[in-house]
Amino acid sequence: MECLSFGVMTNGVIATGNLNSTLAKKTSRNLDMNSRNPSDEHDDPLPPRYCIGIDLGTTNCVLAYVDTEASATDTGASPANANAEFTVHTFLVPQWVDLGVAESRSTLPSFHYTLHPSEKLPRSDAHDWLNPTDDALASCVGEYARIAGLLHPGRQIASAKSWLSHEGVDRTADLLPWHGDHDVPRRSPADASSSYLKHLADAWDAEHPDHPMSQQDIVITLPASFDEVARELTIRAAKMAGLPRIQLIEEPQAAFYAWLDRHRNEWQDLVQVGQLILVCDIGGGTTDLTLIRVRPADSNDQSNVVQFHRVAVGKHLILGGDNLDLAVAKAAEAKLGRTLSPRQWQQLLAAARQTKETFLSVPRPERTTIHLPGEGSSLIGGGLSVEMTAEEVDSLLLDGFFPDVEMECEVDSQQSGFQEVGLPYAADPAVTKHLAEFLREHRRTGLDDATADGTAADPSKLKESDQVNLVLFNGGVLTAPAIRERVIGSLTKWFSEPAVLESARLDLAVAQGAAHYAMVRRGHGVRIAANLARTYFMQIEQNPPRAVCVIPADAQAGQSFRIDQVPMDLRVGVPVSFPLWVSSTRLADRPGEVVDIDPNTMTPLPPIQTALKDRKRRDQSTMQIVIESELSEIGTVGLFCVSDAKRWRLEFDIRGTLETDRESHDYAGESAGIVDEETLDECRQLISRVFVEGTLKPSLLIKRLQTTIGTSRDQWPPALLRQLWESLMDVQENRRRSPAHESRWLNLAGFALRPGYGVAVDDWRTSQTWRMIYGKISHPDHQVRAESYVMWRRIAGGMTAGQQSQLATSLGRWLLAGTSNQDMAEANEAWRTIGSLERLPIDQKRSFATAVMESLDRKKASPLYPSLFWTLGRLASRVLAYGPLNLILPATDVSHWLQKLSHSPSLNTSDEATKRLAAFTITQMTRRCDDRFRDVxxxxxxxxxxxxxxxxxxxxxxxxxxNGGQLDHEEQQAVFGDTLPLGIELRG
Incomplete structure (x- = not known):
């Protein structure tokens, strides 16, 4: 039996194969990137009264709006008149600013806070909707959430927006606040974001009961560099807040729309054809760089002289105000001369934010003092104080983040960025270096384009247009005059001094621009021609790796493409995975062009996965298809397989955003070697002789396979292993012939699918194995059950969190009972299986680790010591093999267990192998990773x-x-507890 492991095309034909129809139903964990298109036409004959813009910021949220009826009344024009004047207003958001004090403010701080049991919010007569619920632990968002977090940082969620784009964690999981207090309910990044949107919606609805927000035109802003998953999760957050129809706009574009709004009567006098505008947006969480080129207006446009074309966006950089806060906190800690506890560090970090804002404002003091409360018995009178000077902060922030560099300077990707709060901050903190790189790559983008009337552009004028002429600042960081001056100084050094497009309120501009854009969509004002500015590719070949362009960089919202230059043969009913790539530098590739994949200029995206079905065709039939692509009105990517009149949507797999699934882009597994078809047929025959014909003993299968293939099984490449798995699934019903048959089947199936990831569609293979095997072992035999545990341990990396928790619960019933009649071989494998389940919730991991520690204190459990040590090492590791960062056990637990372990009789063993395992366990538990919340x-x-x-x-x-470091291959295999397939590595 064959299976398509990825959408690889050779000579224009995708290599596909047969797959049992019972396996063809793919587990759906995908997000439909287009079925929720909020841009659908309204059923109402008239558009909604209000156009609303929302800046869903890392540090603050802002809501701006246009009342179209009021605007029309003011000018005497019809609301539908495209030339009617309109006014953008900022909505004042009611919120708690202290216990018992509610005020309306122009910004809603993006902080969520779970009240301490000693705190209680009273009822507000003025804002019924603001009143707390009767829950045991009430929560709030906004100003009080920000302030209260200074004292109780473990109860505060901050920077939820940055977590939406964090690939190292499950972004849909409840993980915030990161390392929060034990009694604080966790929320996912999308859930936290939705709480801010819901607060805004509730506030709006209270003041506009006849025009609820959910029925208005809503535009929400996001970073231009957000990936497709972060965009979709933003849409999900809006739906969770009761806002099912929204439009998205990139923040730099919104900031520019705000500038156009403020200068609507004069902007044509402030810009000239051929100029290049840099929008430099540095907010609390990200640095967003965008280039807008000024071109002649279309000859059909009689109202404007120029057109604005957004031609480039920068890479996604988690680099902003949060990083400046970290730098100030680090410097303050160094002056204290001690390493602070995680709790004190969180308090210092919150105080550092205020210190940074104090010194970057005008006027400012020469010095200020940061005060931290004491801890434990020294809470009263045991506080800490540290003085920071303006000169120190200037050197730290200006020289550290905005240094004077040459245009040719390179971004340092080898530095270790801040990891103090779990976020993957940019390795190099120098914003000016990233700006130089961005301008080197993109300042000439679009210069070769034809003019609006179709004539060739004047080369002499084009030569003058490869420098930044105008700059628009946006984002909270750039409210500081000193930082703006540093950026202008760099641009002046590289080119000539640019003119600054002034903005009155940088903290309000993005929301105001979003509201303005909502009116532009109705035909009011000038529109920015915003091309995609990124090129999308679908990988079609493996060796050498090549891809076909499916969406070009100049794609416009709502545009679609048909890639019929590379027709493909695809088999119905077979799960397929199409690795996708995106590039912000390869902007000239056209749809249908096949290019070599260059990891230096192309970035992998979450995989596209599907299983095509056609009721009119028999299962596993082959059809010729072409790929169609589209860019939706809200900026999400849609891909489709098309055959005749049928069309199948290819969907992003959200789980594919985790690093283990992204490894399929590297094709390390597939490229480790292939086996010829004749050898594969002989292997299938051997499997059939054991499980179908019964002419070969199960115990001889591995030996015969090794002879046929010509290598030991540890040298079998992943491509071959997955083929063997498919053959085993074909005969899985026949494993019931005897305990020996079932044991051999389980052993080889787990070996063939290990580690559950690394080859495309491995998550599908794992889900099929789970569906067919879990709870369906046929023989109540100790050896059979032990082999089933070995199988689950080997493929655990491909299992979902729910599957892992279900398996752990069933194993825990008898492992934690500690019955004396446990079979030792079975118990050993069961414990190792528990250790391999890295997606278990923290509490479940802690309960198993505690049980392991108790067993290590009992000499009667000595036969289990090796397995117990291995399990403890996996459960308490500082660096997980494949699991997300949010599921690492707290360092305080590890410290407690290590103290107990130092007195444990298990360390006094004379067995050298057990002593080595114990030492490796301690290494995993205390390995340095330079993250305060993970390090002991x-x-x-x-x-x-x-x-x-x-x-x-x-x-x-x-x-x-x-000092930390990386595991070598042998150490990785010790962590895994088995040999790793060729070409596949663990994360650590």
């Missing part, structure tokens, strides 16, 4: 180093604990 404290690290010395640990393990 220094006393624990010292204790670990002492234990490692006592156990005779290798020098590299001691180095991992002292």
């Amino acid at each position: 404290d220094q006393p624990t690290r010292d204790r670990a180093l002492s234990l490692l010395d006592r156990l005779g640990a290798p020098d590299h393990w001691i180095e991992l604990v002292k």
Whole structure:
């Protein structure tokens, strides 16, 4: 049996194969990127009265709006008149600013706070909707949430927007606040974002009961560099807040629309054809760079002299005000001369934000003092204080983040960026370096385009247009005059001094521009021609890796493309995965062009996965298809397989955003080797002889397969292993012939699918294995059950969190009971299976780790010591093999267990193999990763180093604990507990 493992085309034909129809139903964990299109036409004959713009910011949210009826009344024009004047207003948002004090303010701080049991919000007569619920733990958003977090940082969610774009965690999981207090309910980044939107909607509805927000035209802003998943999760957050129909606009564009709104009667006198406008947007969480080129207006446009074309957007950089806060906090901690506890660090970080704002404002003091409360018994009178000067902060922030650099300077990708709060901040904090790189790559973008009337552009004028002529600042960081001056100084050094497009309120501009854009969509004002500015590719070949352009960089919203230059043969009923790539530098490729994949200029996207079905065709039939693509009105990407009159949507797999699934873009597994079809047929025959014909003993299968293939099984490449898995699935019903048959089937199936990821559509294979095997073991035999645990352990990396939790619960019923009649071989494998389940909730992991510690204190459990140590190492590891960062056990737990372990009889074993396992476990538990919330404290690290010395640990393990580093291949296999397939590595 064959299976299509990815959409690879050779000579124009996708290599596909047969797959049992019972396997063809793909588990759906996908987000339909287009079925929720909020841009559908309204059923009402007249458009909604209000156009609303929402800046869903990292640090603050703002709501602006246009009352179309009031605007029409003011000018005496019909609301439908495209030339009617309109006014953009800022909505004042009621919110708690202190216990018992509610005020309306122009910004809603993007903080969510769960009240401490000692806090209680009273009822507000003026704002009934603002009144707290009767829940045991009430919560609020806004100003009080920001202020209260200074004292109780473990109860505050901040920077939810940055987490929406964090690929290292499950963005749909409840993980915020990051390392929060134990009694605080967790929320996903989308849920936290929705709480801000819901607050805005409730406030609006209270003042406009006849015009609820959900029925108005709503435009929400997001960073231009947000990936497709972050965009979709923003849409999801809006739906969760009761806003099912929204439009998205990129923040730099919105900022420019705000400038056009403020200068609507004079902007044509302030810009000239041929100029290049840089929008530099540095907010609380991201740095967003955008270039807008000024071109002649279309000859059919009699109202305007010029057109604005957005021609380039920068890379996604989690680099903004949060990084400046971290830098100030780091400097303050250094002046204190001590390493703060995680709780004190959170308090310092919140105080550093205020310190930064104080020193970047005008006027400002020469010095200020940061005060931190004490902890524990020293809470009263045990506080800390540190003084920071304006000169220190200038050097830290201006020289560190906005240094004077040459245009040719390179961004340093080798530095270790801040990891203090779990976010993947940009490795190089120098914004001016990123700006230089962006302008080197894009300042000439669009110069070769024809003019609006179709004639060739004047080369002499084009030569003058490769420099920044105008700059528009946006974002909270750029409210600081000193920072704006640094950016202008860099641009002046590289080109000549640009003119600054003035903006009155940088904190309000994005929302105001979004509201203005909503009116532009109705035909009022000038529209920015915003091309996609990114090129999308679908990988079609493996060796060498090549891809076809499916959406060009100059695509407009609502535009579609048919890629019929590369027709493909595709088999119905077979799961397929199409690796996608995006580039912000390859902007000239056209749809249908086939190009070599260059990881330096192309970035992998979440995979597109589907299983095509056609009721009019028999299962597994082959059809010729072409790819169609489209860019929706809200800026999301749609891809379709098309055959005759049928059309199948290809959908992004949200789970594919995790790093384990992105490995399929590298094709490390597939490129590790292939086996000829004749050899594969012989392997299938051997499997059939064991499980179907019964002419070969199960115990001889592995030996015969090794002879046929010509190598030991550890050298079998992943492509071959997955083919063997498919053959095993074909005969899975026949595993019931005997306990020996079932044991062999389980053992080989797990070996063939390990580690559950690394080859395209492995998540589908794992889901099929789960569906057919979990709870369906046929023989109540210790060996059979042990082999089933081995299988789950081997493929755990491909299992969902729900599957892992279900498996752990069933195993825990008898493992935690500690019955004396447990079969040791079965118990050993069961414990190792528990250790491999890295997607278990924290509480479930903690309960198992606690049980392991108790067993290690019992000499009667000595036969289980090796498995118990291995399990503890996986459960308490500082760096997970494949799991998300939010599921790492707290360092305080590890410190407690290590102290107990230092007195455990299990370390006094004379067995060298067990001692080595114990040493490796301690290494995993205390390995340095330069993340305060994952790293153990220094006393624990010292204790670990002492234990490692006592156990005779290798020098590299001691180095991992002292200074951190990467595991070598042998150590990775020790973590995995098995040999890893060729070409596949663990994350650590």
